[in-house]
Amino acid sequence: MYVLHVQIQVKPEAIDAFKAATRANAAATVGEPGARRFDVIQQLDDPTRFVLAEAYLAAEDHASHRLTPHYATWIEAVAPMMAEPRTALKYSVVFPDESGW
16 A cells, blocks of 8 residues: 655635645545545644545556546646645555455
């Protein structure tokens, strides 16, 4: 498993538009063959901060995701909404193992 936590801070006036665009991207992503999870979470004490928690079977599946039309639409829409460049932490799954997915 290949897991990413993408950390994003958006401009306060863009919160609602960012959430709408990101929901659409997440909904399309979970239908991709190698995608296993795409959670969008918003920080409680700073609503301008979000984490996209993404899980794929392999890094190649994430690379394929970045070539989809819905990803291109999302990145074009949200790029001007970001207050700073997004960052990503990448992980591998320890538990459950692949049999649990």
